[in-house]
Amino acid sequence: MKLSEICEKLNLECDIKQDIEIEGINTLQDANKKEISFLENPKYEKYLKDTKAAAVLIRKEDADKLPKDVIALITPEPYLKLALLTRYFVKDPWVDGGYKANESAKIDPSVRIGKGAKIGKNVIIMPNAVIGPNVEIDEGSVIYPNVTIYRDTKIGKNVTIHAGSVIGSDGFGYAHMKTGEHVKIYHLGRVVIEDDVEIGANTTVDRAVFGETKIKKGSKIDNLVQIGHNCEIGEYSILVSQVGLSGSTKLGRNVVMGGQSATAGHLEIAPFTTIAARGGVTKSIKEPGVYSGFPLMPHKTWLKLQGLLSRLLKKS
Amino acid sequence: MKLSEICEKLNLECDIKQDIEIEGINTLQDANKKEISFLENPKYEKYLKDTKAAAVLIRKEDADKLPKDVIALITPEPYLKLALLTRYFVKDPWVDGGYKANESAKIDPSVRIGKGAKIGKNVIIMPNAVIGPNVEIDEGSVIYPNVTIYRDTKIGKNVTIHAGSVIGSDGFGYAHMKTGEHVKIYHLGRVVIEDDVEIGANTTVDRAVFGETKIKKGSKIDNLVQIGHNCEIGEYSILVSQVGLSGSTKLGRNVVMGGQSATAGHLEIAPFTTIAARGGVTKSIKEPGVYSGFPLMPHKTWLKLQGLLSRLLKKS
Amino acid sequence: MKLSEICEKLNLECDIKQDIEIEGINTLQDANKKEISFLENPKYEKYLKDTKAAAVLIRKEDADKLPKDVIALITPEPYLKLALLTRYFVKDPWVDGGYKANESAKIDPSVRIGKGAKIGKNVIIMPNAVIGPNVEIDEGSVIYPNVTIYRDTKIGKNVTIHAGSVIGSDGFGYAHMKTGEHVKIYHLGRVVIEDDVEIGANTTVDRAVFGETKIKKGSKIDNLVQIGHNCEIGEYSILVSQVGLSGSTKLGRNVVMGGQSATAGHLEIAPFTTIAARGGVTKSIKEPGVYSGFPLMPHKTWLKLQGLLSRLLKKS
Numbered sequence: 009m010k011l012s013e014i015c016e017k018l019n020l021e022c023d024i025k026q027d028i029e030i031e032g033i034n035t036l037q038d039a040n041k042k043e044i045s046f047l048e049n050p051k052y053e054k055y056l057k058d059t060k061a062a063a064v065l066i067r068k069e070d071a072d073k074l075p076k077d078v079i080a081l082i083t084p085e086p087y088l089k090l091a092l093l094t095r096y097f098v099k100d101p102w103v104d105g106g107y108k109a110n111e112s113a114k115i116d117p118s119v120r121i122g123k124g125a126k127i128g129k130n131v132i133i134m135p136n137a138v139i140g141p142n143v144e145i146d147e148g149s150v151i152y153p154n155v156t157i158y159r160d161t162k163i164g165k166n167v168t169i170h171a172g173s174v175i176g177s178d179g180f181g182y183a184h185m186k187t188g189e190h191v192k193i194y195h196l197g198r199v200v201i202e203d204d205v206e207i208g209a210n211t212t213v214d215r216a217v218f219g220e221t222k223i224k225k226g227s228k229i230d231n232l233v234q235i236g237h238n239c240e241i242g243e244y245s246i247l248v249s250q251v252g253l254s255g256s257t258k259l260g261r262n263v264v265m266g267g268q269s270a271t272a273g274h275l276e277i278a279p280f281t282t283i284a285a286r287g288g289v290t291k292s293i294k295e296p297g298v299y300s301g302f303p304l305m306p307h308k309t310w311l312k313l314q315g316l317l318s319r320l321l322k323k324s
Numbered sequence: 325m326k327l328s329e330i331c332e333k334l335n336l337e338c339d340i341k342q343d344i345e346i347e348g349i350n351t352l353q354d355a356n357k358k359e360i361s362f363l364e365n366p367k368y369e370k371y372l373k374d375t376k377a378a379a380v381l382i383r384k385e386d387a388d389k390l391p392k393d394v395i396a397l398i399t400p401e402p403y404l405k406l407a408l409l410t411r412y413f414v415k416d417p418w419v420d421g422g423y424k425a426n427e428s429a430k431i432d433p434s435v436r437i438g439k440g441a442k443i444g445k446n447v448i449i450m451p452n453a454v455i456g457p458n459v460e461i462d463e464g465s466v467i468y469p470n471v472t473i474y475r476d477t478k479i480g481k482n483v484t485i486h487a488g489s490v491i492g493s494d495g496f497g498y499a500h501m502k503t504g505e506h507v508k509i510y511h512l513g514r515v516v517i518e519d520d521v522e523i524g525a526n527t528t529v530d531r532a533v534f535g536e537t538k539i540k541k542g543s544k545i546d547n548l549v550q551i552g553h554n555c556e557i558g559e560y561s562i563l564v565s566q567v568g569l570s571g572s573t574k575l576g577r578n579v580v581m582g583g584q585s586a587t588a589g590h591l592e593i594a595p596f597t598t599i600a601a602r603g604g605v606t607k608s609i610k611e612p613g614v615y616s617g618f619p620l621m622p623h624k625t626w627l628k629l630q631g632l633l634s635r636l637l638k639k640s
Numbered sequence: 641m642k643l644s645e646i647c648e649k650l651n652l653e654c655d656i657k658q659d660i661e662i663e664g665i666n667t668l669q670d671a672n673k674k675e676i677s678f679l680e681n682p683k684y685e686k687y688l689k690d691t692k693a694a695a696v697l698i699r700k701e702d703a704d705k706l707p708k709d710v711i712a713l714i715t716p717e718p719y720l721k722l723a724l725l726t727r728y729f730v731k732d733p734w735v736d737g738g739y740k741a742n743e744s745a746k747i748d749p750s751v752r753i754g755k756g757a758k759i760g761k762n763v764i765i766m767p768n769a770v771i772g773p774n775v776e777i778d779e780g781s782v783i784y785p786n787v788t789i790y791r792d793t794k795i796g797k798n799v800t801i802h803a804g805s806v807i808g809s810d811g812f813g814y815a816h817m818k819t820g821e822h823v824k825i826y827h828l829g830r831v832v833i834e835d836d837v838e839i840g841a842n843t844t845v846d847r848a849v850f851g852e853t854k855i856k857k858g859s860k861i862d863n864l865v866q867i868g869h870n871c872e873i874g875e876y877s878i879l880v881s882q883v884g885l886s887g888s889t890k891l892g893r894n895v896v897m898g899g900q901s902a903t904a905g906h907l908e909i910a911p912f913t914t915i916a917a918r919g920g921v922t923k924s925i926k927e928p929g930v931y932s933g934f935p936l937m938p939h940k941t942w943l944k945l946q947g948l949l950s951r952l953l954k955k956s
Contacts, residue, residue, distance in 0.1 A: 101468065102432070102450045116734070118752055120434055120451035120469070134734045135752035135770045136786070138451045138469035138487075152733065152809070153752070153770035153788040154452070156469040156487035156525075168824075171770075171788035171806040172842065174487040174525035177468070180546040180564065188560045188578045190544050192484075192522065206824065209788075209806035209844040210488065210864075212525040212547040212565075228822050230812040231844040232526075232866050232884075234548050234565040244820045248812065249844075249866040250884045250902075252548075252566045252583050262820045267884050268902055270566075270584055272601070285904070286920055286934055288602055302602055303630055313633060314935055316640050317945060324948050417784065418748070418766045436750055436767035436785070454767045454785035454803075470768070472785040472803035472841075490803040490841035493784070496862040496880065504876045504894045506860050508800075508838065526804065528841040528863040528881075548842075550864050550881040550899075568864075568882045568899050586882075586900055588917070604918055618918055619946055629949060632956050 009096060011063060011079070014044065017096065018089050020081050028062055033090065033097055033196060034218045036061065048087035065089045091183035094194035101159055103141045122159060140176065146203075158215060164203035170231070172210040175199050179214040179221075179237025179255055193217060195237060202226075208233065208249070224261070242279060284310075325412055327379060327395070330360065333412065334405050336397050344378055349406070349413055349512060350534045352377065364403035381405045407499035410510035417475055419457045438475060456492065462519075474531060480519035486547070488526040491515050495530040495537075495553025495571055509533060511553060518542075524549065524565070540577070558595060600626075641728055643695060643711070646676065649728065650697075650721045652713050660694055665722070665729055665828060666850045668693065680719035697721045723815035726826035733791055735773045754791060772808065778835075790847060796835035802863070804842040807831050811846040811853075811869025811887055825849060827869060834858075840865065840881070856893070874911060916942075 011030050015022035031042040036052055039045040039061035046065035047056060056064070056073045063079035071080040083089045105123030109115060113131040121127070122141030129147040133139065137151050140159035145151065149167040157163070158176030169175065176199045182190035197216025201223045207213070208231035215221055216238045223229070226244040233247050236255035241247070243261040252270040259265075260279030271277070271289040280296040283289060288302030300310035327346050331338035347358040352368055355361040355377035362381035363372060372380075372389045379395035387396040399405045421439030425431060429447040437443070438457030445463040449455065453467050456475035461467070465483040473479070474492030485491065492515045498506035513532025517539045523529070524547035531537055532554045539545070542560040549563050552571035557563070559577040568586040575581075576595030587593070587605040596612040599605060604618030616626035641662050647654035663674040668684055671677040671693035678697035679688060688696075688705045695711035703712040715721045737755030741747060745763040753759070754773030761779040765771065769783050772791035777783065781799040789795070790808030801807065808831045814822035829848025833855045839845070840863035847853055848870045855861070858876040865879050868887035873879070875893040884902040891897075892911030903909070903921040912928040915921060920934030932942035 101466075102448070104432075116736075116752065118434070118452075118750070120432065132734070136452050136470070136750075136768050150733075152790075154470050154488075154768070154786050154804070154806075158468075158487070170809045171790070172470075172488055172526065172786075172804055172844075174470075174547075177486045177525040177547065180524060180544070182544055182562075189542055190560060190562070192544075208812060209809040209846075210526050210548075210804065210842050212488075214525075214547070226821055228812070228814055228824075230866075231806075231809065231846070232548060232842075232864060234546075236565070244822060246814075246822070249868070249886075250566070250882070254565075254583060267886060268584070268900070270601070285902070309637065312640070313637055316637060320636075320952075321941065321945055321948060324944070417782075418764070420748075434750070434768075436748065452768050452786070470786050470804075474784075474803070488786075488804055488842065490786075490863075493802045493841040493863065496840060496860070498860055498878075505858055506876060506878070508860075526842050526864075528804075530841075530863070548864060550862075552881070566882070570881075570899060584900070586917070625953065628956070629953055632953060636952075 011044075014093065014096075015081065018081075018083070018092055020083055020089070022079070022081060024079065030062060032218075033093060034061070036064070038219060044081070044093065046086045046090040048090075065093075085183075088183040088185065088191060091191040091193045094196060095192075097196055098194040099141075099159060101140065103159075105141075107139075128165075134171075152209075158199075160198040161215075162198065162200045164201060164205070164225070166204050167201055168206045170207060170209040170211075173207050174212045175201070175207070176215040177212060179217060181217060181237065181255070197221070197238070199223075202243075205229070211235075214255075230267075236273065248285070327360075330409065330412075331397065334397075334399070334408055336399055336405070338395070338397055340395065346378060348534075349409060350377070352380070354535060360397070360409065362402045362406040364406075381409075401499075404499040404501065404507060407497075407507040407509045410512060411508075413512055414510040415457075415475065417456065419475075421457075423455075444481075450487075468525075474515075476514040477531070478514065478516045480517060480521070480541070482520050483517055484522040486523060486525040486527075489523050490528045491517070491523075492531040493528060495533060497533060497553065497571070513537070513554070515539075518559075521545070527551075530555075530571075546583075552589065564601070643676075646725065646728075647713065650713075650715070650724055652715055652721070654711070654713060656711065662694060664850075665725060666693070668696070670851060676713070676725065678718045678722040680722075697725075717815075720815040720817065720823060723813075723823040723825045726828060727824075729828055730826040731773075731791060733772065735791075737773075739771075760797075766803075784841075790831075792830040793847070794830065794832045796833060796837070796857070798836050799833055800838045802839060802841040802843075805839050806844045807833070807839070808847040809844060811849060813849060813869065813887070829853070829870070831855075834875075837861070843867075846887075862899075868905065880917070 012027045034043045036055035036059040045061035065081045065086040103123040107121045107125035109127035110129045113127045115133045116135040118135045121139040124142040126144045133151045134153040137155045145163045146165045152171040156174045161176040178195040181193040197219045199221045202225040204226045207229045211233045213235040214237040223241045224243045229247045230249040234252040238256040240258040245263040248267040250268045251265045254273035256274045258276045264282040266285030269283045269287040275292040277293045278296045282298045284300040298307040300307040328343045350359045352371035352375040361377035381397045381402040419439040423437045423441035425443035426445045429443045431449045432451040434451045437455040440458040442460045449467045450469040453471045461479045462481045468487040472490045477492040494511040497509040515537045518541040520542045523545045527549040529551040530553040539557045540559045545563045546565040550568040554572040556574040561579040564583040566584045567581045570589035572590045574592045580598040582601030585599045585603040591608040593609045594612045598614045600616040614623040616623040644659045666675045668687035668691040677693035697713045697718040735755040739753045739757035741759035742761045745759045747765045748767040750767045753771040756774040758776045765783045766785040769787045777795045778797045784803040788806045793808040810827040813825040831853045834857040836858045839861045843865040845867040846869040855873045856875045861879045862881040866884040870888040872890040877895040880899040882900045883897045886905035888906045890908045896914040898917030901915045901919040907924040909925045910928045914930045916932040930939040932939040
């Protein structure tokens with residue numbers, strides 16, 4: 009889509025000297041010369057000066073911080089405009105057509121597979137699973153019945169996904185209008201699952217806004233777990249049933265999260281950290297250890313707190 | 325079904341002067357002249373005097389509060405009798421047969437659609453979704469793979485439902501016998517989803533006992549959320565992943581519920597209220613604001629409480 | 641598989657006088673003369689002396705506690721070897737082929753049913769459900785759309801399973817290597833659901849490692865509930881939405897678990913106990929009553945604690 013067309017669709021007054029073809033949307037850090045980016049949250053202002061984006065949706069007062077060759081798309085509401093723009097870059101979630109499957113793959117005749125998908129050696133796909141367009145499933149992976157894998161998802165070797173799980177659904181992201189209405193941010197990224205991962209039943213893993221939600225090698229995820237958009241799960245991590253990870257959270261390797269524990273978004277958990285069952289993580293954890301409670305604290309502190317409360321109760 | 329037949333099936337001694345055809349069951353407030361109602365909970369006694377029901381399952385001592393033209397079906401266990409009666413009014417959950425789809429709708433050949441369903445303009449229904457009898461899906465809505473929509477559900481325009489979600493399953497309601505056994509209350513109502521709603525993956529929305537479970541215009545619901553029978557979600561509300569709403573709870577417009585927060589049943593939350601992640605709502609909220617914790621309190625109070633506990637721990 | 645072959649596959653030096661055919665794996669208590677067992681956790685040492693197993697994976701220092709006719713398979717890591725062994729005894733999760741259905745059963749043509757399954761009188765199976773090999777579904781049971789039932793599951797009479805639920809998926813069990821990698825324990829047991837059970841939408845019930853995960857007669861389970869491997873749910877129990885039960889937990893009859901409540905693994909809850917919403921059970925409950933909170937306490941104590949905290953806050 010031409011940049012001029014974008015300006016027209018978003019109702020922006022743009023002073024474009026040279027019209028260019030825009031191929032996508034991305035973050036300030038990752039955008040290339042054919043992509044549009046945006047700045048809403050001042051936290052990301054530091055990425056302005058080095059961005060490679062063709063053009064950036066930005067407030068008037070921030071525009072002079074952009075490199076000279078980057079076009080400023082001035083708007084008082086960059087995030088809202090971004091949301092409106094995503095709609096034009098989203099691909100059809102379901103497209104029928106040819107796909108490739110290794111002849112050793114066992115695919116039930118009831119399975120539906122979208123255009124351009126690639127199914128590797130000895131892959132097993134059980135009845136009524138749905139594999140979206142352009143999905144890749146590598147050697148030896150096993151997909152149980154009624155699983156849904158959205159388009160562009162990449163699945164490594166020897167991955168197992170149990171029945172009813174959904175991989176690659178849109179993340180939960182909206183821009184909010186002053187009227188109280190919400191404008192959907194279409195999620196243009198994808199999910200990447202590395203080798204030897206196992207995912208339980210009825211678990212959900214959201215695709216990235218841009219880039220990738222990633223589950224690294226050897227991680228094991230139980231039933232009914234929610235993994236938000238743009239999360240990264242480190243190697244050999246363990247997520248017990250009903251865990252919920254908010255968007256853009258990164259777990260290091262061998263993190264263990266107990267049942268019903270959860271995290272806020274945009275935080276990091278150090279490798280080899282254990283979050284006890286029900287623990288609620290609201291800040292990044294830099295020091296590995298065992299943590300409990302909500303708000304989260306070292307497990308030993310949590311035990312002391314329970315002891316204290318118990319003594320206070322007896323006294324009262 | 326004739327009223328006399330109902331009395332026989334429920335093993336009630338009824339003094340019926342004029343036998344009538346009963347077409348359904350409903351609450352005291354909503355029942356019409358061809359419907360049966362019931363009174364178990366004294367909380368609803370106030371609706372007795374104005375009920376339009378043809379007949380009411382009621383304890384002997386309450387019977388004289390009924391309008392004169394309403395037949396009293398005397399029983400010491402009105403709720404149990406109600407439960408037993410629902411079975412006779414439930415419709416088949418799956419009936420095959422003709423349905424209507426606008427020629428512009430894209431429906432995958434693997435989709436199963438029940439008798440009498442109506443699929444509007446430009447609706448997309450992806451592989452292996454199941455659309456029950458008499459369901460209506462209006463213009464521009466998108467149903468992802470492996471979604472199940474139970475019979476009689478009504479879906480507005482531009483609604484998106486992600487993979488694996490279940491709309492219209494029976495609510496969790498039983499009458500309990502003295503022996504400890506539970507008698508199922510068949511859910512005779514339905515789910516109504518208004519325009520511009522988005523529902524995430526593997527979320528569940530239960531149908532109403534009678535009447536409607538309603539999700540109003542522009543609300544956005546994340547993955548793995550549970551919405552109980554007869555809930556009403558106000559316009560532009562936001563329910564983050566793993567939220568649980570018990571039955572008959574009403575949210576005003578623009579209510580935000582953080583991840584893993586929950587409510588008890590039969591309560592109301594004022595418009596523009598925010599429940600923080602993990603908040604547990606057990607009473608109605610009349611004053612908009614931000615609330616946290618379980619038991620729920622104003623978020624500022626919750627922060628003070630955490631500070632207090634932290635200080636007490638250091639002292640101890 | 642011959643015992644000598646097992647030793648070779650597990651890289652164990654075994655002094656086998658008489659080679660035997662091994663037919664399965666089981667616990668020390670339940671293993672028969674054609675099965676292998678293991679001892680990792682000292683808690684189960686007491687079962688060594690009476691085990692009927694053909695051979696036991698065991699540490700050197702424990703081997704002399706075995707009955708004389710039981711072969712010791714000496715290893716410093718019995719649990720890891722067990723995990724590696726399970727792979728050789730697992731059956732194909734999906735096998736196509738003949739199944740038997742009573743002529744009165746209504747099975748949608750889109751339903752896929754595996755080899756050897758038996759479908760009883762008047763059973764209803766709705767579109768796109770998947771019934772694994774060797775599953776038995778008895779008279780009058782109703783399976784909603786997009787349900788997945790894994791192989792060997794046994795379902796009683798008048799059971800209802802709502803859309804999207806997954807019965808019999810692998811439990812969440814791994815042995816852990818010193819490198820931080822996890823070795824899957826293939827789950828060789830099954831799920832048994834007794835008569836008159838109802839299971840809500842998108843709920844997950846894991847199969848047993850060995851033996852059975854059992855849901856007893858008349859229990860009612862809501863949406864999005866997680867039931868771990870080898871759990872036993874007593875008769876007429878009630879599990880409200882988003883409850884999570886860890887593995888090997890046993891509920892007595894008429895236990896009620898409120899919404900989002902949960903249990904740790906390997907514990908027992910006395911009959912007629914109620915766990916309030918959000919309650920977190922970490923120890924066995926021997927005395928019936930109403931319990932709340934996390935850590936769990938009698939509900940009255942929990943109410944006192946909330947009162948105490950409220951008073952402390954006002955004073956501070």
